[in-house]
Amino acid sequence: MAVEITAENFAAETANGLTLVDFWADWCGPCHMFEPVFEELEEDFDGQVSFASLDVEDQQDLAVQFNVMSIPTLILFKDGVAREKITGYKSKAALSQYLAKKVAENK
Numbered sequence: 001m002a003v004e005i006t007a008e009n010f011a012a013e014t015a016n017g018l019t020l021v022d023f024w025a026d027w028c029g030p031c032h033m034f035e036p037v038f039e040e041l042e043e044d045f046d047g048q049v050s051f052a053s054l055d056v057e058d059q060q061d062l063a064v065q066f067n068v069m070s071i072p073t074l075i076l077f078k079d080g081v082a083r084e085k086i087t088g089y090k091s092k093a094a095l096s097q098y099l100a101k102k103v104a105e106n107k
Contacts, residue, residue: 002042005054007062014077018106019050020099023066023073025057030089031072037092044096048103076102 003013005021013019022038024031042051056063056071066075066082074086074095086098 002038002051002053005052005062006059010062011080013050013052015080017050017079018048018102019052019077021075021077022051022053023056023063023068023071023075024053025055025071027057028071034072034089037090037095040092041095041099045099045103049099078106 002022003009005013014021020041022031022034024034038051038053041049045051054062056068066085068075070087072087072089074090075082076084076086084102086095090098
């Protein structure tokens with residue numbers, strides 16, 4: 001299960017290795033469509049990528065800090081630094097390919 005990100009735990013949760021953070025909101029239809037995909041990716045990449053979710057309604061300052069203008073948005077962090085942003089719904093196949101490439105690059 002993805003860790004829920006707050007301002008208090010953000011630095012600690014993204015500090016080590018690769019962390020994929022899902023910026024979402026309860027009222028966002030595509031965010032709900034993406035939820036099972038995110039859970040499957042978490043299982044597939046267990047031990048290689050950490051997964052976290054951030055509710056933009058509850059954590060508006062973090063959404064602004066990372067310039068999240070639409071959701072769902074995924075941001076890949078490496079050792080606490082935002083590296084890449086993916087905006088909009090993406091298929092599991094596309095994200096699996098993307099994450100596999102990022103894991104290989106960071107070995």
